Amino acid sequence: MRREIPLIITFVCGITMIVQFFIPHEPFGSMKSYFQQSYMIIAAFAMILGICNLTKLHVNKIRYKRPHWGYSIVLLAGLAGMTIPGLFVGAIKEGGIFDFLFKNVHVPMQSTMFSLLAFFVASASYRAFRARTLDAALLLVAGFIVMLGRAPIGDAMTSFLPEGGQMSDVANWIMAVPNTAGQRAIMMGAGLGVVATSLRVILGIERSYLGGD
Template sequence: MKRTLPLLIAAVTGFVLIGAHFVPYTQSWGEEAMIWFDILAAIAFILGGANLVRLNLQKISDRRAGWGYAAVTVIAFFLTLVVGMAKMGVHPSAQFPQFAWSGDYVQEGSSFWFIYQYAFYPLGATMFALLACFIASAAFRAFRAKNTEAIILLSTAFIVLVGRTYAGTALTGWMPEALQFDNLTGTIMNVFNLAGNRAITIGIGLGVVSLSLKILLGVDRSYLGTEE
């Protein structure tokens, strides 16, 4: 019941959807399953939010190190949740003004839009921007032109980096057209990079197919966890 039934559910669902693809009457089942998939993904967000609250409340109640930050996380979470669910500051849609709840939940000027615009977006974008410094620093320490492969990788990265800037165009303007960095970047991206990426994509395709078959046939059961 705990392990066999889930294996059966996964196998039946997967093989039915594969079979449905080859029958004209049932070809839409895949699209339908994707909608169900979206519903379950939304439920997974609820699960994730509940877990976040549980863990942080535990940290606060145990007065563990950094419990103040946990409190900030919980407050920020509930504030965003209440504001978004209650559609605070959202006007009804212009087409249906008689329906108070008809406005878009991300309407410009609403409280949820405010949180997105002035907290979620700047925080997320700066987090990712920060990676620029760490990638550069890690690359400086890790990359050494010790052999042919490393030299190729470094040269390509340099050409692509410089070739997409004005400096690349200005510095190599005197060279033959094909060797100017902006053109060279184009050749690298459209020919060499395309070939490498295509081979990687074919490999990924085969990997996904074999992993899917392993899951459907019950060979790979890692998604069930280890506890009995």
């Protein structure tokens, strides 16, 4: 029963969501929003579960004085520092402690973390991008044009060309035509893949999400 009941729940929920699309009348009509709300609630609790797990892991690290346990104190302090004001002290209103931490700690660190990738992507691409084949050369040239086309230097280099033929125009064309075509082919393939996998899940053929034993 530990596996059968989840399979029944999956089947009933999946079929209900499909049926409500084709029969937009009661009781199915209102089921979509109910299921979507329930989904959001459970997903939020899944995140709470993850945070509980994170807390447990770092509390144990501190308790047993594992290597670098001091950083776990920093992590837990950050978690508490954000959660306590966010949930209890003044909630998430502008000008509060939560807002201060969000603007001066969370946002700067997040954008700096992502900006670090600029260096790593540049060094990785320097090593990986060798125009050994036609395909690799196409990838390299397209990437190069889009990068130059998004910076002022690109247009400065091609300023002698007529309007419509400058680097930014070529970059825009690449984004609008070959990139759109490729993205669409990928999206359609992925869309069909999602439909096939979803059907397998609803019909109980795909059960890996239930885990072991």
